[in-house]
Amino acid sequence: MEKEHDRWPRPGLRDVTGGLIGGAVALAYAFSYAALLFPWQYPGLLSLALGLALVNAAVGALWLALRSQLPFAVAGPDGNTTSILAGMTAAVAGSVSTAVQGPNLLALVMATTVLCGVLFLVLGTARLGSAVRFIPYPVIGGFLASTGWLIATGGLRVVTDFPVPGVWMLWLSTRVRDPLVMTTIALGLLYVVILRRWRHPAVMPGVLVGTAAVLILALKLLAIPVENARADGWLFDAGVAATWSPPWAQDWSALQWQPLLVQWVDMLAVVAVAVITLLLSSSGLEVMARRDISFDRELREHGWLNLAIAACGGYLSIVSVGRSAVLLESGVTSRLAGVISGLVCLAAIWLSPWLLGWLPRPVLAGFLLYIGMLLLHEWVIVARSRLTRSDWLLVIVILGTTAMVGFTVAVLAGILASCLNFALSYSRLGVVQHDLDGTGIRSSVQRPARHRDMLSRHGAAIRVIVLRGVIFFGTASTVLDRVRGFLQAPAGPIERDLVLDFSHVDSADSSAALTFTKIAQLAAANQVRLVVCGLGRGTEAAFAQAGPGVVIRASLDLALDEAEEGLLLSQGLDPQVSEESLAGWLSRELGGEQHWTALEPYLERRQLRSGETLMTQGDPSDDGLYLIEHGRLAVRLPHQGRGQRLASLMGGTLVGEMALYDRAPRSANVVAERKSVVWGLSRAGMERLHATAPETAIQVHAFIMRTMAERLRLANSAIAALQRGA
Known part of the structure; x- marks a missing residue:
């Protein structure tokens, strides 16, 4: 044209x-x-x-x-x-x-x-x-x-x-x-x-x-x-x-x-x-x-x-x-x-x-x-x-x-x-990105079965508020309104924790500091432990006058770890150790002492010093999985800081289980956070167990599948809670 x-x-x-x-x-x-x-x-x-x-x-x-x-x-x-x-x-x-x-x-x-x-x-x-x-x-x-x-x-x-x-x-x-x-x-x-x-x-x-x-x-x-x-x-x-x-x-x-x-x-x-x-x-x-x-x-x-x-x-x-x-x-x-x-x-x-x-x-x-x-x-x-x-x-x-x-x-x-x-529109948008509790989100610590059961039954005692954006007086007051009922609920035998995550907050002005001070006062008056994490330059001043009762942690994972430990302590459990012996744990998981007796000869005991490496990313996985008797292991990716962990594994849990089902190299480093004792089950040992005690081998596979399913279920629960938003 x-x-x-x-x-x-x-x-x-x-x-x-x-x-x-x-x-x-x-x-x-x-x-x-x-x-x-x-x-x-x-x-x-x-x-x-x-x-x-x-x-x-x-x-x-x-x-x-x-x-x-x-x-x-x-x-x-x-x-x-x-x-x-x-x-x-x-x-x-x-x-x-x-x-x-x-x-x-x-x-x-x-x-x-x-x-x-x-x-x-x-x-x-x-x-x-x-x-x-x-x-x-x-x-x-x-x-x-x-x-x-x-x-x-x-x-x-x-x-x-x-x-x-x-x-x-x-x-x-x-x-x-x-x-x-x-x-x-x-x-x-x-x-x-x-x-x-x-x-x-x-x-x-x-x-x-x-x-x-x-x-x-x-x-x-x-x-x-x-x-x-x-x-x-x-x-x-x-x-x-x-x-x-x-x-x-x-x-x-x-x-x-x-x-x-x-x-x-x-x-x-x-x-x-x-x-x-x-x-x-x-x-x-x-x-x-x-x-x-x-x-x-x-x-x-x-x-x-x-x-x-x-x-x-x-x-x-x-x-x-x-x-x-x-x-x-x-x-x-x-x-x-x-x-x-x-x-x-x-x-x-x-x-x-x-x-x-x-x-x-x-x-x-x-x-x-x-x-x-x-x-x-x-x-x-x-x-x-x-x-x-x-x-x-x-x-x-x-x-x-x-x-x-x-x-x-x-x-x-x-x-x-x-x-x-802008202020009205932003206040309608809200600064609460996620409102969760301990049943929907957990720390990266893999705990023994009894601890996991206790956290599932009483996880509502841990309240997690993930904040975002810019916080000023109008939006900060919505946070107070949201947690007021949790803070003023009657105190009971279970420790209650309120975790405020500021890692996605750009800044908080001085007017917001007054609201957070009031939240801290309400928490102290009602015996609620207030934990704040993820503070940056733009948000540190918001808690400068909040008082000594506010606990500040670097990350949400560390804050959740401490909150879970506090809940377990309030219920008479030691959060640092598993109360079951290795024999008692595996006899229960495998369905009887006879299966533990059949499995024990194929396990190799290994002691780890604090800081000793158990697995290195990229290494062959022929040594199979490890059952943790006591201690604590950290799973990390290379080049990450010590505060950034993928998982922390306690006694009564296992690590490296995928090695029994594929021949892929190790996907992460596993390092002892404290003195630990682990028992290894290699791929060759598992094959011999199949030949000598096939019923026990089936129970071992069922135990591994249950563990993996539970971890997947917790991950799905956390994803669903995050997708629901506030």
């Missing part, structure tokens, strides 16, 4: 034609934002604003044409930031005398431009471009909807005295019948219909020139003299020329710092909106170009660009999706188109008296109204279908605050609302 730009001239001519059209579109935006930048009540400032905007457009187009990762990228005046700057300049212009308005307004916009440039450089150099993505999406939407409102109302201010926030509805009821206002609104709606219907790059400048010609012709037909049209606000004053205002050529002696410093909050708002706009625009261009770009590099380029623009006498310049799309859709193949677009804007500095003198005010005002309506439609109407109700209401709150109070308050309200929304 033939693409639209395939009908354009050859590649070289496409660059020239696309650059000229792009320059015309850039001029339309520059003239419109120049009319918006400074208050309309002071027409003498228009030439100053026009110079700032044209320098912005010219340098922005030239810089990105030569430096951007995308050859079709075009920078220039941005509506989002210009609308905020317009409110700032209006406040400063009204607080200083007319004679010194120029230098003070220049200082304000240039200082803001330099501030943005420096921040762009810092973010880009530190590779923090992606950090902006952590700003909540509805807050971004609220800011952009608010700038749409500011641009739309700024368009009306080009032709009339649109009021300050809060009283605009009263103004609308009285001034909407004004011919200038009606014409501006009609043109804005006309631009919405035409420019959304036909997206050819040449349509926008053509429509603006066409509507300007129609208005001038209407004035002629109505026999309205040009002088009267200018006096009534239909045309700009004749001979308005763009004033180039490089900072080194200004007289700064009349600078008044107080009105400028008052604007520091709005300056920060401009910086925030500028960063958001830049990264959103870069993301849009990345999708349009179907290629990856580095946001950090774009930030650095915009940093140097805006420092250069401030030095040349311009103001904040940001890459524009719309103006860049004009070049892309024109089929440009090189950076020449962007250069030509910049040169067109540069030439307009000298041609501005002729261009602006015959450009009707309602045309620029209607174009600004069109831009504002597009943003409002995007973030108020379209966004409703892709945002949750609460997120969309946050956009409306920020927009409503801007319309009724002002953008600065809206910024603060948006930040506050997003923080509250």
